[in-house]
Amino acid sequence: MALAAVPAPGARVLEIGCGSGAVTERLVERGAQLTVVEQNPEMLRAAQTRLAAKDSGTAVEWLEQTASEVDALGHAAFDAVVLSLVLSEMSASERSFVLRESAQRLAPHGRVVAADEVLPIPRIHAGLFRLLRAPQALAGWLLVGSVSRPLADLPGELERAGLDPRSEERWLAGSLALCVAEIRP
Amino acid sequence: MSSVRDALQMAFRLVPWPTETGVRAIGNPDEWSPVLVTGNYDLSVRRVVAALEGLDAWLVVAALEGLDAWLVVAALEGLDAWLVVAPSSGINVWCAASGGHFGTSQVVTALKTSGIAERVRHRRAILPQLAATGVRARDVMRRCGWRTRFGPVRAEDLPAYLDADGKKTDAMRCVSFDARERLEMAVMSGVPAALLAAGLAALVHPPFALPLAGLALIAAIACYGVYDRLPQPRRALFTAGLAASALAITAFSGGGTAALLTAASAAVLLGAGLTFDYSGSTPIEGGSHFEERAWHVVLDKERCESLYTCWEVCPEACFEKPTGEDRRIELAREDRCVRCGACIVQCALDALAFQNDAGDRVPPATIRRYKLNLLGQRKIERTSPGAPA
Numbered sequence: 232m233a234l235a236a237v238p239a240p241g242a243r244v245l246e247i248g249c250g251s252g253a254v255t256e257r258l259v260e261r262g263a264q265l266t267v268v269e270q271n272p273e274m275l276r277a278a279q280t281r282l283a284a285k286d287s288g289t290a291v292e293w294l295e296q297t298a299s300e301v302d303a304l305g306h307a308a309f310d311a312v313v314l315s316l317v318l319s320e321m322s323a324s325e326r327s328f329v330l331r332e333s334a335q336r337l338a339p340h341g342r343v344v345a346a347d348e349v350l351p352i353p354r355i356h357a358g359l360f361r362l363l364r365a366p367q368a369l370a371g372w373l374l375v376g377s378v379s380r381p382l383a384d385l386p387g388e389l390e391r392a393g394l395d396p397r398s399e400e401r402w403l404a405g406s407l408a409l410c411v412a413e414i415r416p
Numbered sequence: 417m418s419s420v421r422d423a424l425q426m427a428f429r430l431v432p433w434p435t436e437t438g439v440r441a442i443g444n445p446d447e448w449s450p451v452l453v454t455g456n457y458d459l460s461v462r463r464v465v466a467a468l469e470g471l472d473a474w475l476v477v478a479a480l481e482g483l484d485a486w487l488v489v490a491a492l493e494g495l496d497a498w499l500v501v502a503p504s505s506g507i508n509v510w511c512a513a514s515g516g517h518f519g520t521s522q523v524v525t526a527l528k529t530s531g532i533a534e535r536v537r538h539r540r541a542i543l544p545q546l547a548a549t550g551v552r553a554r555d556v557m558r559r560c561g562w563r564t565r566f567g568p569v570r571a572e573d574l575p576a577y578l579d580a581d582g583k584k585t586d587a588m589r590c591v592s593f594d595a596r597e598r599l600e601m602a603v604m605s606g607v608p609a610a611l612l613a614a615g616l617a618a619l620v621h622p623p624f625a626l627p628l629a630g631l632a633l634i635a636a637i638a639c640y641g642v643y644d645r646l647p648q649p650r651r652a653l654f655t656a657g658l659a660a661s662a663l664a665i666t667a668f669s670g671g672g673t674a675a676l677l678t679a680a681s682a683a684v685l686l687g688a689g690l691t692f693d694y695s696g697s698t699p700i701e702g703g704s705h706f707e708e709r710a711w712h713v714v715l716d717k718e719r720c721e722s723l724y725t726c727w728e729v730c731p732e733a734c735f736e737k738p739t740g741e742d743r744r745i746e747l748a749r750e751d752r753c754v755r756c757g758a759c760i761v762q763c764a765l766d767a768l769a770f771q772n773d774a775g776d777r778v779p780p781a782t783i784r785r786y787k788l789n790l791l792g793q794r795k796i797e798r799t800s801p802g803a804p805a
Contacts, residue, residue: 270521272785299525300559322437328529 235411236311236344237261245309245336247298247329248317252278258313259289266292266309268301299325302332309336314345318388319379330392337414343394344411348381351405360406385410427607439530447537450578452567453526454544455509455518513550514756514788520555523547527562542567542574542582545589548729548758552784566729584728591731598640606636609686616682621675627665628679631658632686639690655687711770711778713753713760719767720744726759726768735759757783 232254236244240262249255249267255278258265269275275295282291296303298317312333318326333343350357360381371379382388385408386396394412401408435456512518527533527541543551545566553564568577568588577588614629635658646653662683666675713734722743727735736748760768760783770778 296559297521297525299528302528322529324438324531325525325529
């Protein structure tokens with residue numbers, strides 16, 4: 232993911248939803264100039280602590296805000312926007328808004344790099360995946376009403392946001408996808 | 417099917433029941449119709465939508481107050497409005513807001529991404545009052561440009577509230593705990609307790625599974641019906657009564673020593689469970705079982721500039737607007753406080769804070785940031801006596 236987002240050191244990268252900072256750490260290691268958006272203050276603090284321990288010497292801009300507030304950031308300000316396991320926690324309207332606004336934040340030749348849970352193909356695999364995932368989904372629902380939902384058409388959503396999907400790689404029996412989409416010329 | 421779903425959601429209200437977020441048009445709302453924000457608590461939203469059939473309104477689903485949720489249905493009758501549904505993890509408003517599931521971020525996200533901004537020309541939204549423990553109105557304004565106000569506690573008061581141009585009476589601002597609400601709480605806690613009791617009993621002595629399940633249901637009804645009217649120490653009295661009943665039932669149904677011991681243990685657990693004030697904000701006990709119970713709200717009058725936001729959001733009418741020359745608010749009925757923290761969260765001047773008897777003070781920023789867990793406990797950072805809040 233970091234490789235896809237930071238083709239060369241010094242790339243300006245916006246990471247939406249850093250969680251505990253695992254991807255953030257890799258991005259910094261690759262020399263990204265990083266802006267991080269995270270709405271959960273405890274997660275943000277955990278990520279900051281993680282990065283502080285590395286002492287990479289790279290300044291990271293930390294923003295405690297929601298993904299829906301990325302429209303306040305500058306137009307064409309980033310070479311890449313990274314979304315790792317974030318979109319599956321959003322509603323359809325929120326995903327649409329965030330992807331559209333992310334596209335607006337990209338410089339010419341910029342790209343969106345999104346990794347998330349997706350429904351495997353074909354349908355029978357998707358059905359099996361849902362079955363295997365049921366205990367985890369049930370636990371999340373019982374505890375916090377977790378709304379994490381595997382995405383049915385990640386490339387399609389990127390396309391509808393005005394982006395041009397260039398690649399899609401899948402792992403874990405097709406249930407985890409990494410999509411790279413570039414801004415349309 | 418709908419009534420089966422209603423019954424299931426009523427009996428198992430302890431688990432979250434999320435629904436789709438977004439904008440719902442009620443009737444034929446136009447670009448100047450009121451915008452109401454509520455949470456994605458499925459039972460509430462379905463009842464609202466069903467009740468508003470044939471009317472005109474916008475509904476933004478975000479977070480609804482659980483106990484009174486179904487009253488929204490009747491409440492909005494005859495209105496044209498938008499309802500915006502925001503994510504509250506499928507939990508009712510008061511619990512969701514107090515527990516950090518329904519806060520400023522969720523409302524900002526709902527207002528920005530639901531598409532409501534393209535449907536109306538104004539930027540004013542009405543939030544449920546009980547969301548005030550989690551959603552800070554001035555931060556919503558700063559972060560997305562929407563002016564939010566806290567409506568009445570009960571949805572049934574919405575028409576009168578809108579008719580009065582957003583002015584609330586004392587009754588509109590205060591939580592109640594009437595017979596219907598007590599019964600709903602009894603069903604909500606009694607059904608899972610009965611299932612648990614029956615399951616445990618079936619493992620040890622099947623004949624008393626059914627009687628003990630019945631006892632659990634009766635205990636839940638008694639707990640929410642009379643518990644708060646018992647003399648102190650009512651928790652011990654209630655649990656002892658429950659244990660005696662369980663022992664009698666077990667002995668009567670022919671249980672041996674093991675069964676009697678199991679019944680007594682189950683009854684003690686049941687009594688402790690039923691009388692535990694989980695969220696720390698119910699009208700029964702008025703606070704959690706942790707050190708937060710010793711906190712009380714203190715008012716720094718030097719900071720007060722008579723904005724009366726605290727008066728607006730307090731669900732127990734603890735504050736009183738003065739009638740004399742000094743217009744600063746009075747904390748007149750602090751004894752009624754349930755430590756929900758809504759007044760502290762909303763005060764723009766940080767004139768209110770929690771403090772314990774030793775003078776330790778919890779900064780308002782901490783109350784805004786750290787919410788209650790299921791047991792009514794909050795992460796805190798205290799300052800020493802005399803330190804600025």
